[in-house]
Amino acid sequence: MKKERFGLVWLFFFVSFSWAQNTSISHEHSLVKNIAFQSVGPTIMSGRVVDVEVNPNNPIEFYVAYASGGLWYSNNNGMSFEPVMDSAPTQNIGEIAVDWKNGTLWVGTGEHNASRSSYAGIGMLKSSDKGKTWQNMGLNDSHHIGKIEINPNNSNEIVVGVTGHLYSKNTERGIYKSTDGGNSWKKTLYIDDETGIVDISVSPKNFNIQYAAAWKKDRKAWNFLGNGSTSGIYKSEDGGNSWKLISTPESGFPTGDGVGRIGLAAFDDQIVYAVVDNQFNRPKSEEKKSNLPTMFSVPGDVFLQISDKEINTVLKKHGLTEKYRAQNLKNMVSNGKMLPEEVKNAISDANKALFETEVIGAEVYKSTDGGKTWKKTHTDFIDDFFYTYGYYFGRIAVDPSNADKLYVCGVPLIKSDDGGKTFVSINRENVHLDHHIVWVNPKKPGHLINGNDGGLNISYDDGANWTKCNSHGVSQFYSVSVDYQKPYNIYGGMQDNGVWVGPSNYKYNVEWHQEGKYPFESIMGGDGMQTQIDRRNPNIVFTGFQFGNYYRIDRSKDESKYISPKAKKDEKPLRFNWQSPILLSSHNQDILYMGSQYLHRSFDQGETWTPISSDLTQGGKEGNVAYGTLTTISESKNQFGVIYVGSDDGLVHVTKDSGVNWQNISTSFPKDLWVSRVVASTHKTERVYVTLNGYRWDDFKPYVYFSDDYGQNWTSIAPKFPTISVNVLVEDNVNPNILYLGSDNGVYISFDQGKNWQIFNNGIPPVAVHDMVIQTDAKDLVVGTHGRSIYKVNLKSIQQLNDETLASDLKIFSVDNLAHSKFWGSTWSKWLPANEPKINVDYFVKNQGEVTFQVIHENGIVVFEEKQTASTGINQWNYDVEISKSGMEKWKKKDKKVTLTASKNGKTYLIPGKYQIKITQGKVSQSTPFEIVKNERNNYE
Secondary structure (H helix, E strand, C coil): CHHHHHHHHHHHHHHHHHHHHHHHHHHHCCCCCCCCCEECCCCCCCCCEEEEEECCCCCCCEEEEECCCEEEEECCCCCCCEECCCCCCCCCEEEEEEECCCCEEEEEECCCCCCCCCCCCCCEEEECCCCCCCEECCCHHHCCEEEEEEECCEEEEEEEEECCCCCCCCCCCEEEEECCCCCCCEEEECCECCEEEEEEEEECCEEEEEEEEEEECEECCCCEECCCCCCEEEEECCCCCCCEECCCHHHCCCCCCCEEEEEEEECCCCCEEEEEEEEEECCCCCCCCCCHHHHCCCCHHHHCCCCHHHHHHHHHHCCCCCCCCHHHHHHHHHHHCCCHHHHHHHHHCCCHHHHCCCEEEEEEEEECCCCCCCEECCCCCCCCCCCCCHHHCCCEEECCCCCCCEEECCCCCEEECCCCCCCEECCCCCCCCCEEEEEECCCCCCCEEEEECCEEEEECCCCCCCEECCCCCCCEEEEEEECCCCCCEEEEEECCCEEEEEECCCCCCCCHHHHCCCCCEEEECCCEEEEEECCCCCCEEEEEECCCEEEEEECCCCEEEECCCCCCCCCCCCCCCCCCCEEECCCCCCCEEEECCCEEEECCCCCCCEECCCCCCCCCCCCCCCCCCEEEEEECCCCCCCEEEEECCCCEEEECCCCCCCEECCCCCCCCCEEEEEEECCCCCCCEEEEEECHHHCCCCCEEEEECCCCCCCEECCCCCCCCCEEEEEECCCCCCCEEEEECCEEEEECCCCCCCEECCCCCCCCCEEEEEEECCCCEEEEEEECCCEEEEECCCHHHCCHHHHHCCEEECCCCCEECCCCCCCCCCCCCCCCCCCEEEEEEECCCEEEEEEEEECCCCEEEEEEEEECCEEEEEEECCECCHHHHHHHHHHCCCCCCCECCCCCEECCCEEEEEEEEECCEEEEEEEEEECCHHHCCC
16 A cells, blocks of 8 residues: 555656646746637537536535536526636546535546547546645546545545546556545556446445446447446445445346446435446347338438438437438438438448347336345336437436435436336426436425536426526537628537537627527537638538538528538448538638548539549548548648648648649658648648647647648657647748647647747636637637637737747837727716726737836827836736826926816826827837827817
């Protein structure tokens, strides 16, 4: 034990040092640490909730944990929230626990679900001051935490279920126990390096009685197996110190290779429920009648009339939704390209056995003898609930006051009032379908708090009605785009929440409750993917949902047309990535590119397509997840016909002649990694950037490269930090030396073409950044995060950090003129804050120290003066356009005719005229002019 503790402490020191080193190098010395990001929503469509912890003595106080959006606190029953984990080095959460007596927070980082975007964590975090500061308590190689239990009678005694790595084997999985508040850990249950613990349930009567759910899974980029013979239920009768397998063949609980994820709910020492994802095939005699053969034996025109919902339901039951959706199949059949029977044969090749039968799916079991024996609570199948992806669900709750009342999370949320014999759905129209947690008030039956893919909902009538509590931006964006209207709009595709568009000047408020229209608008369902907007007509939008289902939308007419490319009749189905790339040509907005395993080109905005390449991947792999697909497309804005593409299996290709010839330019890269972005430079035709992501191999190192010869030779420009997987790179459109990097842990910036990187995080927590784009007119960098919605930051001053500026001691950047208003300092109601003007002055200093600002009228009078301590890099001075008392006296003394009148708030503001702002540090000064512009409506002569 001493040796193990020493190793854990040393590992904790190393990881903590690495994080501290990352932060100190990139933040304290960052030239942009004072430039703040601004959240621009949206909020109402939220992100995936993984856990809720409620104060049992005050249920309006609770914490909500988001899979990749951090930890949030509410003390007013969900009317508002505040983040309490932004100072921690990650926002990825699998499980939380709260010691309400002492106010201690525990966060098991790394989501316990096993989806394609379930991010890894860094172990156990602890806060003793309600989230102001966090301490890493070890288990750093766990990656994903399943459950945390605290002894209610001894807060130093903690039991943790570790799910373990998602994409690889590891030994730090199982159950760990601490008796000293997390300072040391003892592994008390270990099964093998592929089987972890996804759930623990403790008897509310006796902390010594504990049940644990072991789960064997194996996820790869091309295949996912969510079940195995080592999945099962273990029991401890000594507070988690020792464990015994109780889901034996003679117990009545399912055993064998088909046992998937398990969720547990103990009512007392004897009664315990379990929900299991049973992946065994249904017996032929009991198999629910499937319309699969009928569906694929009808004529093509009849097949096209079958509803998408009906087809998608069948695909879900047969494990095909990791590759196909209804629109893909209809696309194959349309225009007589293929018969439905031919489509059936084509898509069933890799999964023929699964395609021809159904799995059992969700089952609920009950034990009344402490887990010795189990009996299934229901006689029929729980259909249309887990389908074939029960790995995404697995929580069950029992009402602490009623052993017969159950709640089970899946699609949808269901409840039982008779011990699981029968179930009913309690989903409603304002509740998302995919559910991950439900809390049941032990003192008020029917009071529920539910977390799902769409955020948080609260009910007081046992699910008959729900309130949505989404007032904070925690959406999980895959992509963002912008148009060029004024003000411009932001478009984004989200995890399980479709594609939305909203104004770039959005600021959160609830005024829309009065107006009846939320500022953001949904334009596509499903998992929202990439968006392109016609620069000539912003009503024409190209977007879609997962696996290559794309549409051309005319928003002015509320019309949409399915436009995805089709395979030829004698070819296998096209392979489309979960997020298939599309791109409108910057040279001609009628030219649209789209990637499957080929690059397709359309000259008429998707009406017709031509493949302009052979297979640009390694050919795909047999499995139940689409793989061997293109992930990114970039076209040179300088030279038509120069196009780059990257694939999910590590290949990058270039063509210089619009697809006539292609060259593999990725032979020197690490093998098989996901090409997350390829970027053709706007400043130099021969220059190209590539980022690779090893997340799907549990490899979190950064891979960033550039080439100045079309990819013939590459130079690594990866940040020198150990753990920041990279998703996106953006080249500044003004300053060729500046690069922006979006990683799984925030935004980074380089001022020397990638030789050195600094963190760029003021106002944005360390959250996964999936996409970024520059709106060049507004000079805004728009950032799409996978957990904290969308941010923007203005680049006007940053883009001026060229070699000359960086070599200077002091530099003040230009400021915009300001239109005068007679309403400055006043308001139409005393109950409202006064209307105050503001000028933001950005400036650069080489050396930290005090600077002096002077505002000087064109007559030479210093009308305002103020000092500020500046740090190395860009700083900002906010000037409210006030004239100081001494400045007013000097002005009036020099100009007897001037009229300077105090406003209602007592301040006197600048009058129309020409001014300059002068900044001085030591013996160095810089000035910039600006004007208070006369407003004719103010009746000034």
